[in-house]
Amino acid sequence: MTPQTPMVDKPLLKIEDVEIAFSSPDEADIVAVRQVDLTLTAGKTLCLVGESGCGKSVTARAVLRLLDQNASISRGRILFTPPGEETVDIGALKSDSLSMRAIRGNKISMIFQEPMSSLSPVHTIGDQIDEMIMLHEDLKPKEARERTVSLLDQVGIPGPRERADTYPFQLSGGLRQRAMIAMALACTPNLLIADEPTTALDVTTQAQILDLLKKLQDDYGMAMLFITHDLGVVAEIADEVAVMYLGDVVEQGDVFEVFRAPRHPYTQALMRSIPTMARKADRQRLSPIKGTVPSAKDRPQGCAFTSRCPHAFEPCPTVRPERTQVGEGHVARCHLLTQDTTRAEELA
Amino acid sequence: MSALLSVENLSKTFTIRSGLVGPLRTLDALSDVSLSVAPGETLAIVGESGCGKTTLGRCIVKAMPVTAGKVTYRPPDHAPVEITALDNRAMKPWRRDIRMIFQDPMSSLNPNMRVFDIVAEPLRVHKVARGRELENRVADVLSRVGISPDAMGRYPHAFSGGQRQRIGIARALVLEPKLVIADEAVSALDVSIQAQVLNLLEDLKSEFGLTYIFVSHDLGVVNYIADRVVVMYLGHVVENAPTESLFERPRHPYTEVLLEALPIADPTRRNRREKAVRGEIPYLGNRPTGCPFHTRCRHAQDRCRSEKPALRKVGQAEVACHFAESLELKGAYEPASVTPSTRTLA
Ligand SMILES: Nc1ncnc2c1ncn2[C@@H]1O[C@H](COP(=O)(O)OP(=O)(O)OP(=O)(O)O)[C@@H](O)[C@H]1O
Ligand SMILES: Nc1ncnc2c1ncn2[C@@H]1O[C@H](COP(=O)(O)OP(=O)(O)OP(=O)(O)O)[C@@H](O)[C@H]1O
Ligand code: SF4
Ligand SMILES: [Mg+2]
Ligand SMILES: [Mg+2]
Numbered sequence: 001m002t003p004q005t006p007m008v009d010k011p012l013l014k015i016e017d018v019e020i021a022f023s024s025p026d027e028a029d030i031v032a033v034r035q036v037d038l039t040l041t042a043g044k045t046l047c048l049v050g051e052s053g054c055g056k057s058v059t060a061r062a063v064l065r066l067l068d069q070n071a072s073i074s075r076g077r078i079l080f081t082p083p084g085e086e087t088v089d090i091g092a093l094k095s096d097s098l099s100m101r102a103i104r105g106n107k108i109s110m111i112f113q114e115p116m117s118s119l120s121p122v123h124t125i126g127d128q129i130d131e132m133i134m135l136h137e138d139l140k141p142k143e144a145r146e147r148t149v150s151l152l153d154q155v156g157i158p159g160p161r162e163r164a165d166t167y168p169f170q171l172s173g174g175l176r177q178r179a180m181i182a183m184a185l186a187c188t189p190n191l192l193i194a195d196e197p198t199t200a201l202d203v204t205t206q207a208q209i210l211d212l213l214k215k216l217q218d219d220y221g222m223a224m225l226f227i228t229h230d231l232g233v234v235a236e237i238a239d240e241v242a243v244m245y246l247g248d249v250v251e252q253g254d255v256f257e258v259f260r261a262p263r264h265p266y267t268q269a270l271m272r273s274i275p276t277m278a279r280k281a282d283r284q285r286l287s288p289i290k291g292t293v294p295s296a297k298d299r300p301q302g303c304a305f306t307s308r309c310p311h312a313f314e315p316c317p318t319v320r321p322e323r324t325q326v327g328e329g330h331v332a333r334c335h336l337l338t339q340d341t342t343r344a345e346e347l348a
Numbered sequence: 349m350s351a352l353l354s355v356e357n358l359s360k361t362f363t364i365r366s367g368l369v370g371p372l373r374t375l376d377a378l379s380d381v382s383l384s385v386a387p388g389e390t391l392a393i394v395g396e397s398g399c400g401k402t403t404l405g406r407c408i409v410k411a412m413p414v415t416a417g418k419v420t421y422r423p424p425d426h427a428p429v430e431i432t433a434l435d436n437r438a439m440k441p442w443r444r445d446i447r448m449i450f451q452d453p454m455s456s457l458n459p460n461m462r463v464f465d466i467v468a469e470p471l472r473v474h475k476v477a478r479g480r481e482l483e484n485r486v487a488d489v490l491s492r493v494g495i496s497p498d499a500m501g502r503y504p505h506a507f508s509g510g511q512r513q514r515i516g517i518a519r520a521l522v523l524e525p526k527l528v529i530a531d532e533a534v535s536a537l538d539v540s541i542q543a544q545v546l547n548l549l550e551d552l553k554s555e556f557g558l559t560y561i562f563v564s565h566d567l568g569v570v571n572y573i574a575d576r577v578v579v580m581y582l583g584h585v586v587e588n589a590p591t592e593s594l595f596e597r598p599r600h601p602y603t604e605v606l607l608e609a610l611p612i613a614d615p616t617r618r619n620r621r622e623k624a625v626r627g628e629i630p631y632l633g634n635r636p637t638g639c640p641f642h643t644r645c646r647h648a649q650d651r652c653r654s655e656k657p658a659l660r661k662v663g664q665a666e667v668a669c670h671f672a673e674s675l676e677l678k679g680a681y682e683p684a685s686v687t688p689s690t691r692t693l694a
Contacts, residue, residue, distance in 0.1 A: 026501070051538045052510025113509065113536075173397040196509070199536055202397045202565040203609040210611075229510070229538035232568070232611030236618050255615045273543040274613050275572040277680050280592050283572065285550075288543035295496045 010081040012223050013040040013063070013191060018076030018091065020058055020067070030296050032058050034247035034304070036076070037323065038225075042083060042190065045217065045224040047234040047255070049270070050244030051293055056227045059244075060193050063225070064104050065095035082107050082190050106136045109184040111177075113196035118180065119168040125152075125179045126164025132186045151182040154219075156212055174205035178212070185216060192217075193225045198233065210237055231274055235259060240329075243267045246293060246304040253330030263332040266305045303335065311336055350422055351384035352559050353408070353446075353527060358382070358417035360403050360583075376635065377403045379583045381417070382659075385527070387424070388553065390560040392574035392591070394567065394606065400583040401563045402451055405529045408561070409448045410439055421446065423526070444474050447520040451531040451563075456516060457504040463490075464500040467519050474523060489518045492548055494541055509536045517545065521552065529561045534569060546573055567610045567680065571595055579603050582640040589665030595680045599667040601645045604677040639669070647675060 020033035033055040040046050048056050061067050063078055078090040080103065093100045112118045120128060129151060130144040139147070145164070152160035155178040168176055177197060184192055194213070198206040214237060217224060228234060234241055234255065242252040243264065251264040262268045269289040276283075291308040300306040306316040313335070315321075321333040360378040377400045385391040393401050406412045408419055410431060419431045421442060429442060447470075450456035457466055467486045471477045477485055487497040493514040504512055513536045520528055530549070534542045546569065552558045564570050570577060570591070577594050579587040579602065587600040598604045636643050642652040651670055662672045669675070 022506075024506075049538070052514075052536070052541050053508040057508065196536070200397070202395065202399075203567065203606055203611070205397055206565075207609040207611070229536070229542075230566075230611065231539060231613040235613050235615040236611045238615070259613070259615050270538070270540055271613075273539040275539075275543070275546070275568045277568060277571060277595070277610075277612070277682070279596070279681055286543035286547055286572070288547060289540045292491070292494045292496070293541075295498055297498075298496075 010079075010087065011039045012042040012081060012083075013038070013225070014077075014079040014081075015039075015059070015063070016077045016079065018059070018062065018078060019074045020055070020062055021072055021074045022068070023070045023072075028297065031074075031299075032071075032247055032296055033062070034296075034299065035320070036244070036247075036249050038242050038249060038252065040191070040223050040225060041239075042223050043217070043221045044239040045226055045237055046240045046242060046252075047238035048225060048227045048242050048244060049229060049231065049234060051246070051270075052229065053293065054244045055247045056244060057195055060110065060195050060225065060227055063090060063193060064108060064110055065090065065093065065100050066104075066110075067095075080108070080191075102136075105132060105189075106187045107189055108191040108193065109187070109189045110193040110195065111180045111184045111197045113199050119176070119183075121168055124165050124167055125171075125183075129164075129179075129183045129186055132183055136187045147186070148182070151185060152179070154216070155179070155182045155185070156208070157182070173201055174208070177201060177205075177209055181209070181212070181216075185220070188220055189222055191223045191225065193227075195227045196229070197226075199228070199230070206233070213237070231271070243270070246299055247296060248304045248333070250303075250305065250334070251330075251332040253327065253332075257327055257330050261327070263326045263330070263337065264305075264334050265309045265311050265336075267332075269308075303333070315339055351420075352387040352389075352422055353561075354382075354384035354420050354422075355404070355408065356382050356418050356420070358404070358407060358419065359415045360400070360407055360412070361415045377583050378407070378415075381580075381583070381585055383578050383585060383588060385559055385561055387559055388557050389576065390553070390562055390574045392570040392577045393561060393563045393580060394565060394570055394577060395580035396582075397565070399580045401580060402531055404580075405448055405531050405561065405563060408529060409443070409446055410434070410436075411448070421527075444470075444476075444523050445526040446529070447523060447525040447527070448529040449517050449520040449531060449533040457512060457519075459504055462501050462503060463495075463507075463515055466504070466515060467500075467522055470519060470523050476523065485522060486518075489522045490515075493518045493521075494544055510538065510541060513537060514541070514545065524556060525558070527559045527561070529563070531563045532565070533562075535564065535566060542569070549573065567595075567607060571680070579606065582635060584640050584668065585659060585666075586641065586668045587665055588659070589667075593664045597663075597679050598677045599662050599665045599672045599675070600641075600669045601647050601675065601677065602641045605644075607680040608678065610680060641669075647671060 015036050015038040018036045022030045022032055036059050050056055062073055073091045079087050080090050081087040126148050129148040133144045133147055148164055149160045152163060157163050157175060157178050198209050238255040241255050241258045242249050245266045251267050262271055273286055273288050289308050294307055300317045302319045303316045303321050306312045315335050321335045322338055323331050323333055324337040326332050358378055358381045362375045362377055363372055364375055395401055407414045414432055420428050421431050422428045464486055468482055471482055490497055495514055517533055534545050574591045576590050578585055581602050587603050638654045639652040639657050642648040657668045657670045659666050659668045
C-alpha cells in the first residue's frame with residue numbers, strides 16, 4: 001500500500017487581492033477592479049452579485065485572460081488548482097500562452113449573457129462544438145460529432161442530430177443558450193463561468209436552464225462561478241455568494257447566512273431594494289441606496305461604499321477595512337466589524 | 349376615459365428563409381393582437397422569449413411596418429392619429445411623444461458615437477435644445493439614471509452592460525415623451541439601480557403624467573410597477589387583467605406557469621417549483637393548431653387541440669382559454685404573514 005499523505009484541500013480557484021486597470025488615451029487609468037478576493041470550492045456554485053459596473057464581468061474575463069487589450073492585471077494572484085494537479089497562477093500566464101490555451105475552454109469555460117455574441121453566425125452549432133472538442137482532444141471528426149450530439153441531447157435540445165446542423169439564428173433564445181452550454185461543457189471543465197446566462201431569458205426558460213445547470217453540475221462535479229444581479233436566481237442556485245461594490249469584494253459567505261444575516265451595509269441595502277411579491281396595499285416604494293455610485297476615479301481610498309453608507313464614520317473614507325470573519329466561512333470588509341465593538345451592533 | 353393608445357387586430361408576419369439557401373417560409377410573430385393603454389397607466393407585457401413583445405413595440409413606434417391591423421394614438425390636445433396610416437414624414441412629430449427604450453443596448457447604441465452625442469441626438473433631430481441648454485439637459489438626464497456626467501465623453505464599449513442600458517433609457521427620456529415603450533429596460537440592472545430607475549419612472553409618471561408600456565420578464569418588477577398586465581404566448585394575447593387580480597388569481601394556465609417559475613429571493617424557499625415547466629416553446633414556423641399553448645398545458649383536453657379559444661371576459665380579466673371559468677389556478681401572492689416583504693433585515 002502506498003502511504004497517503006493527508007491532502008490539504010486547496011480551493012479550486014482562489015483569487016487573491018486582484019486589481020485590474022484600464023488604460024485610455026484621453027483619460028487617466030481606470031482601476032475598474034481594485035480588490036477582489038474570492039474562493040471557489042470544487043463542485044460548488046459561487047454567485048457573484050453587485051451593482052452594475054462594479055467589475056463582475058471584468059473579473060470573470062480576467063480568470064480566462066480574455067480582457068480587452070487596454071486592460072492589465074496590475075496586482076494579485078489568480079490561483080487555479082485542478083483536482084490532482086499543481087497550482088497555477090493564471091494571473092502570471094500570458095493570455096496567448098500554451099498553458100493558458102490548455103486551460104481556457106478545457107478546464108475553465110465560460111458562457112455569456114448574449115449567446116449570439118459568442119456563437120459564430122456562419123457556422124452550424126454542430127460544427128462549432130466539434131471544433132471545440134477537436135481543439136482540446138485528439139478525436140476524429142466523426143467521433144467528435146457523436147460527442148456533440150450527446151452533449152446537445154444532455155442539455156435538453158430535442159432532435160439533437162438534426163439540430164446540430166442548424167445555425168444559431170434558427171434557434172430560439174432558450175435553445176441557443178442551451179447550445180452555448182453544450183459548447184462550454186464540451187471538454188468537461190472543472191470550472192464553468194456563467195456571466196448572466198439567463199438574464200435575456202423569460203422566467204420559464206430561465207427555470208429550465210437553472211435546473212439543467214444544477215443537474216450537469218451534479219453529473220460532472222464541476223464548480224460554477226455564476227454572475228447575476230437577480231437575487232432570486234442566487235437564492236435558487238448558490239452555495240455561496242460574493243458581493244462586489246465598485247471594484248471591491250465586500251462580503252462572501254454561505255448563501256443561507258448571507259441572506260439571513262447580511263453583514264456589510266451594501267449587502268444589507270441591496271437586500272432591501274428587492275421588489276417584493278406584495279399586494280398593492282402592502283407595496284412600498286422601493287428604497288434604493290441613497291446617492292449614486294461614484295466613478296472609479298472618485299472611489300474613496302478607504303471603503304468604497306463610504307459615500308453612500310448610512311453608518312460611515314471616521315476611518316471609512318481613508319482606511320481600507322480588513323477582511324473580517326463574521327461567521328462560519330462568512331467574511332466581510334467593514335470597519336464596524338472591527339474598529340468599534342459598540343457600533344458593530346448596528347450591523348448585527 | 350379613452351385610451352391614449354390602442355392597438356386593434358394587429359398582425360405581423362415575417363418572411364424568412366430556413367437555412368442560408370432554403371425555401372422561403374412565413375412566421376407569424378403577432379396574430380390578431382388588440383390592447384389599449386389609458387393615459388397615465390402602466391401596462392406590462394410579459395411572455396416567453398420570442399413571443400412577439402419586441403415586435404409589438406417596434407410596430408407601435410413604426411420601426412417596422414405592420415402586416416394587418418391598426419394603431420391609434422390619441423394626443424391630449426389633438427384629434428386621434430392613426431399611426432399605422434402615416435408615412436414617415438407625417439409620423440415625425442409624433443416620434444417625440446412616443447419613445448422606445450430598446451431591449452439590447454449594445455446593438456441600439458451607435459458604437460462610434462460618444463455617449464453625450466447619443467443622448468443629445470434626439471434633442472438635435474427634433475430641434476428642441478442647443479448649446480448650453482442641450483448640454484445641461486443631457487447631463488441632467490444622465491445623472492438621473494445614475495451615469496456620472498464625467499463619463500459623457502466615452503464610447504459605449506467602455507461601459508458595463510447595465511450602464512449601457514441606462515444610456516438607452518436616458519436617450520428615450522430626454523425628449524420628455526408622453527408614451528414610453530420600455531423593452532426590458534431594467535433587466536440588466538442590479539436591484540439597487542433597478543430600484544432607482546423604477547422610482548425615476550414612477551416620478552416621471554406623477555410629474556408629467558407619463559404612460560408606459562413596460563415589457564419585462566421580471567414578474568417581481570411587473571407586480572411592482574404595472575397597473576395592468578398583458579400576457580402573450582406565441583404572438584397571441586392569452587390574458588389581459590389588472591395586475592393584482594392577475595397575480596392573485598391567474599385565469600390562463602400559461603400565466604400560472606409563468607408565476608410559478610418566478611425565482612424568489614429567499615434560499616429557504618428554493619425547490620418550491622413542484623411541477624417542472626414542461627416542454628420547449630414551439631417554433632413559430634410550425635404553430636400548433638387549436639390553442640397555441642396546448643402542447644405544454646397541464647389542463648389541455650381534446651377540444652384544445654382542435655379549437656382555438658377566443659379572448660373573452662372572465663371576471664376582471666380577458667382570457668383565451670376554453671376552461672378559464674372553471675380552472676382553479678395558483679397565484680403568486682403568499683398569505684399575508686409570510687410574504688418576503690415582512691422579512692426584516694438588520
Ligand atoms: N474597455 C474599457 N475601458 C474602460 N473602462 C472599462 C472598459 N471595460 C469596462 N470598463 C469599466 O469597468 C467597470 C466594470 O465593468 P464590468 O463590465 O465588469 O461591470 P459588471 O459588474 O459586469 O456590470 P453589469 O452588471 O452592468 O454587467 C465599468 O465601470 C466599466 O465602465
Ligand atoms: N426581423 C425579423 N425577421 C424574422 N423574424 C423575426 C424578426 N424579428 C423577430 N423575428 C421573430 O419573431 C418572433 C418574435 O420576436 P420578438 O423579438 O418580438 O420576441 P420577444 O417576445 O421580444 O422575445 P424576447 O423576450 O426574447 O426579447 C421570434 O420568433 C423572432 O425570431
Ligand atoms: S385552452 Fe386548453 S390548452 Fe389552452 S390554455 Fe386552456 S386548457 Fe390549456
Ligand atoms: Mg457584466
Ligand atoms: Mg424582445
